[in-house]
Amino acid sequence: MKPIWKWVIGILVLIVVALAGISWYLSRNWKPIVEEKLKELVKNSTDSLYSLTYEDLNMSIALGNLTLKNVILKADTQVYARMEDAELAPDNLYGIEIKELKVKRFGILNVLRNRELNIKSIDLTDPRIHLTNKYHAYNDTVSVEKPKKSLYESVKEVFNSVNIGGIDMQNAAFKYSKLVDGQSTDFGLDSVQIRVEDILIDEKAQTDTARLYYTKLIEAIIPGFEYKFSNGFYMAKFDMLKINTQEQTLLLTNVDYKPVLDKTTFYKKHGKNVTRADLHFDTLYMEKLDFKQLIEKQYTIARRAHIKNGYAKLYGDKRYPKQPVNQIGQAPHQKLMRVKKLIQVDTVFVKNVDVVYGEMSGKYHREGEISFNGATGTLTNVTNDTLILSQDKYMRADLRAKVMDQGNLHARFTFDMLSKTGEHSYHGTLGRMNASAFNRILDPLLNVGIRSGNIRGIRFDISGTDYRSRGDFRFDYDNLKIDLKAEPGQQRKKSSLKIASFLVNQLIINDSNPDANEKYHIGKVDHRRVPEHTFFKNLWQSLLDGIKQTAGISKEREEKWKERAEVAKETVERTKETSQQTKGFIRGLFKKKEK
Template sequence: MDTEKKPKKKHKVLKWTLSILVVIILFLAAVAWYVNRQWKPLLREAIQNTILDASDSLYIVKFKDIKVNILTGGVEVDSISITPDLAVYQRMIDNGSAPENIVDLQVQKLILQRVNPIKVYKERKLTIRDINIQQPSLTIYYTKLGSLARKSVDKRTVYERINKALKELKIATLFLTNVDFRYVDRSFKKPKTTHLDKMNIRLNDILIDSTSSKDPTRFYNIKDVIAEISDYDFATPDSMYHLSIKHAYVSSMKKQLVVNGVSLTPRYGEMVFSKHFERQEERYQMQFDSIIVNQVNFNTFLETRTVSASKVKILNGNLSAFLNRDKPVKNIDKGKNYPHIALKRVAWGIKSDTVSLKNINISYTEYNPKTNEKGTVFFNDLKGNIYNVTNDSLALTKSNISNAYVQTYLMGKGKLNVHIAFNLTDPNGAFRYNGSLGSMDMSTVNSLTKPLAMVSISSGKLNSMDFDIKGNLKGAGGTLTLKYEDLNVVLMKKDERENFKKMGLISLFANALLLNNSNPRRDKPVVISHPYYARPSEASFFNLMWKTVFAGIKESVGVTKEKESKLLKRAKDFKDAKAEREIRREDRQKRRAARKDNK
């Protein structure tokens, strides 16, 4: 009898337990349903009012639906849009309180995890573990307001703006994945748009309370803002180049920007590229392993559009330029593209204490239509530092000189040290450069001189070269000392098969009458040249530097206008004499032929 009663007892306990669980689940579900139903309008109102208060009614928030799960603390918001009210923005411009940057954010779905709505209701404190925003569209519009910007600044913190709705807001992490980002610059007649897609943004440890705005380790109440982009590639507006970035990373906590695998690749090869232009157009190609920007001031970047950093490192790169001289020159004054003059035209503020270069290879190639050949000069393993790179007016009042100190190897052989001092405020683009070139075999430059000047150096040792030159938009001049020995050259010409051919006798004249085969010559002082080169409008900054040095080299080796005229006269006399000999030879042949016929 007892054994039959026990199972029934167990079944009753199980039934009661299950019944209680079902009741609890139904109760919780009913509570969740009720809370979800009751909290929707409260949350909607809280979100909208918070955004309105924080932005002085500049932004309008709209969303399709909001779902609250009281059991898991999850919140889902569908189809959110945060857009600026343009009428309010215009009023802010009129009263001088408008920001220059405004934002438009479109989100398909916003997912919040571990939200406690009861705490929001009772204590006005909102704590969220994670916020995930997938594939948002973020557009920032920049309007240059100038004197209209921020005349009357509202100095209230974010907390002071929202404390009627919330006393505290904590978000552990906010993820924005695959962001479609656009930056629209309205300071131009036709707005310019920069577009980045597949960007990932992470905001760590967001805290808005009565003390967080005073925390110096936070950037706009955020402990760290991280943005990343990978495998970025786009064509330039003219479709002549592709810019590629393997990976870019920025962190507000580290105050650092790191860009890896940067390359600018022309769409066409050297000669084909030039065919797409009616006039001479430089073709550039560049690649850098890394660009690292340290101690970035993100506050000045957002508030005044000034890129301020303590040091910029450019590491392991190649830069090449090509120019086809078979095209007419451009009808522009290239003086406006002097580095320190072009810096003034940059729309953004630039301020860097140091730009460091390491292991950079540079080459410049020209096509000479007279020889149908290309000549190249290259510099290997360039390294150095450029100091005080800025167009910031306040920084320029403290120091208006930017100094560049670089070391490289000319044609991979001669050690070249150069110092360039740029006057950043001089309207005439004043600059000064000085330096030295170490020992090298002078025939090393034949790959440049033979195709471009039809001159080959058969022998010659450069012992040293020192120069000190000042320049501006009009030209450049200074002193140059070239010490060398055993210089001999061969003048070249093209034969009927387009091969280079030595001009033996003319070369002999050149070495005998035109050139000094050494400096200093025996029992004579060192020749110090004083070159000056008047810059034509088509000459660039580096072209002016080279042409002035070349003028000094010509003077040092003895090439003067008088000697060139004398050599040309000798060459003409030689050609005339040769022509006369040919005529006399033909006459003799005719007379011999006539005598044979008479016999």
Template sequence: MLEEKLKEVVHNSTNGLYTLKYDDLDLNITLGNVTLKNAELIPDSAVYKKMVLDKKAPNSRFHIKLNALKVRSFNLWDVIKNRKLFIKNISFESPNIHMISEYHAYNDTIVPNKETKTLYDNIKDVFSSVNVRDIKIDNVKFKFSKIEEGKSSDIELDSVAIKVHDVLVDETSIQDTTRLFYTKMVEVDVPGFEYELSNGFYIAKFDRLSINTQDQNVLMTKVEYRPKMSKGQFFKSKGQNVTMAVMKFDTLRFEKLDFKRVIDDQQTIAQNVQIKNGSVSLYNDKRYPKKTSNKIGKSPHQQLLKLKQLIHIDTVFLNNVDVLYGEFSAKFHQEGTITFNNATGTITNVTNDSLYLKDHRWMRANFSSKIMNAGLLKVQFGFDMLSKSGEHTYKGTLGGMNATSFNKILKPLLNVKIGSGNIRSLSFDMQGTDRKNWGNLRFNYDHLKLNLLNKPGEDMSKTKKGILSFVVNNILINDSNPDANEKYHVGKINYTRVAEHSFFKTLWQSLLEGIKQTAGISKEREAKLMGAAENVKEVGQESKNVIKKTGNFFKGLFKKKEKEEEQEEK
């Protein structure tokens, strides 16, 4: 009779979605103990399909197996007299849990079509209340399957530990905001985890995952996202110049995370996210062809808006993260790198909630870092999340530093080396859309000298290289701002975006236009500068005249020196 009643309650309370099976049930009335052996909760796929057609299916369903379910110290007299069930503890032995997630848009509706029955509604004819003080689930094998567009991707975890404290199901507990699904607290501890992504190129892993629903926190330590192969093998396997990413963080923490929204609707609603002590490295290899595509409408804030699932994070905190960009040159066969060390900052109003954005439309980011581990760079971004043309702003400052720090990227990629240079300060104030970037840039520097280098396999005398470098430094660029004529150059930027360029490449190209203007590099001068850097044998008519004059100057200098030596000998 008990078995029939138990199975009937499970079947009816889940609208036929689940069936309960087990091998044996041991009941000790005196001690108030129950043991269910080899139990299994099975979802009915046919019922689920019908629920999907009726738009009543939940996003998640479960298939659970366990060796034993042990219920300890319940009071039968209280059940009979008051219809109240109190259980001291429940333990699950070696459970195997398979969670299947399938997104259904109708579950996102704010007001459901019909009132759904609560758990209390399903038990109130039997119990007026059910209270379990502690539930312990050790050595859990957990499998998560996400079904998207008919395809399934799986994540498996082993040796998971779960503790649940103070479960209460009664007439009012569902309204208790201090509880999550009738519980006061759920603690989850997941040891080391490694997962190979379905694309076959990347691995995601962490050392430990801790979840506490009472504090509404999620903590992951030693988080990694990296290719499962070397850099060379990655680009060879891809056969294209696509960006390779390597990310490592000591700490990734979510605070005040709404677990109910995560579980029910796969929505991420949190107060804060902390990313602490780590690195982000991005690499490109220009020896491979790049697949071009139109990047208009694909800026970071526009991609956020296109996410299917709702996300709302008040503030993302970034603390002590090193960012590196590396690029391998097909022309000079070297890798250049630029680094932003100890990046720290915040991103606020990270959301794609269209209703919330009507009153709070700007996402803002504020960062500081040491560029090339030298000059202090401070940057502020603003993103108009509702702008159809992708409106955004960015402004920033760079403190004093030695310009030679940039040789790590200039020498490998442009075959040009900065011999000397003192950057006093740089500042910019910019606006942009999908199509254009405009604004002002001020660049204060002095004693800038460039040295031209031999191309691979090219043999050129030091004298000739020195003369050509002299031409570049004295004719093609200003060695300071203000220049030798005490004229101060301001970069007036009006840059038209190349559709195939990414958001960040467009940002850099815009600023570069301003830097070139402050250095006095006109389009004509730039063509000569690049010509000198790439082919030192062709320097233009103006450069030839300067070389001739320079040669005469040196000849006169040497003749004067010879006459002085002759007089000394006499």
């Protein structure tokens, strides 16, 4: 080997030895300096509210690595109490415990020369985060005299800038506690995964709209959640929540809001006829969601929302009393306008959702239901933002479904969001189906069955307010026959019911439209709302008004033939009774002759 290579190798060895010696020295002598700076940074950036402690700190200057074990970030309750007295306390308090925190590849020279902290990555093992929320009214208003310090303003005394390539949290646990009047409501999440990329804290980054809280990406995956509401009637759950702030998306899978009690127990505990709701959706997905507005102001602003594959089952039980409540002003669009937090979703896409309403009859003690299967369509301009509504005041819904899993229904709704009287309109069509499909709701609830009937088509166009609905209803059908059923506890014979059904079919309703005289009946809906009826019940009553008219049933005619049918039934019963008495008399005569 030539002498020059000996010198090169020797110099390199000396350099390595020197660097190792310097690294060893700095690791030992810089440790107290680093500890001091860390604690100073936490104290200054939180106005002395939080303190940082840990069991051990290991640092390798040569590699730029730092490890903290059993880290605890804790709030000082005395400082927080003083902040409350001065009306400066935040609504949220944090308690953080981390089994191990690893900082990889930080540049110590940049810290010394330029006060710039550059870190390749930070890994957190088994972090435990406890968030306690306590509402303070003064935080609803922004203080002009003393605005809140930004994160950059909190760290700029120590660093000119901070850049972190990524933060990775595995198996994180979160606990949320809400304090109201000294009472705490808690729920928790386990096995949470969080990944944060490209954190930059400097003077420009705090105003960079491409970043969320100084980051380019926050991705969180929460595998499963279940929460039982304090009223003891309902629970909420999902299988997975995934958010991505860079793509501005939020995904929920297998979402449930459902009763924890069966129907019988639910209504016994309530003691009144309230609507029992059972909701399930395979997928809830939001696109272009503004996470900053959601976190800071609880505003829901998104471009698109998707609701896929599920059901909404609503149920009532008329065996229990229903407290009459004035429903004026309680339509869905009116309720949306009263939500205190802003909601703005350009388009909501609904795909394959079954909507079912069931009811237990208070008179016949049987369950009936009506279903709208596979509802699919869109809702547009879903917002309570009056500024946006000043440009377009209508929320619209365009939906398709199968009624009783048979007839194709296409309905369009328009809601005037700024109307003080709840103005709205709805029009649509129903395709061919067998009328007997409605026996699922008519038989149990009204004790009436449809023997036959072909629905060829329905068209409706109705406008309404809180107080009245008006419009046209067209109903094309043929071969409509109904059967009256015996009421529970009554021993009315089949022949009597057949006669009563015959009278209704022949005298009260038209078996087709156009009728036997080729006259086509159009329902002129003019329905006055019962104040205690909900928006959807009022909608149904308005359509029922049109159905009756197209079937040839006016109110006067209905009452008139009801009276005649009752007289006829009474006559039949008296005739049968007389016949039985006559037969008995004759039998008696023959018996006497035999004696």
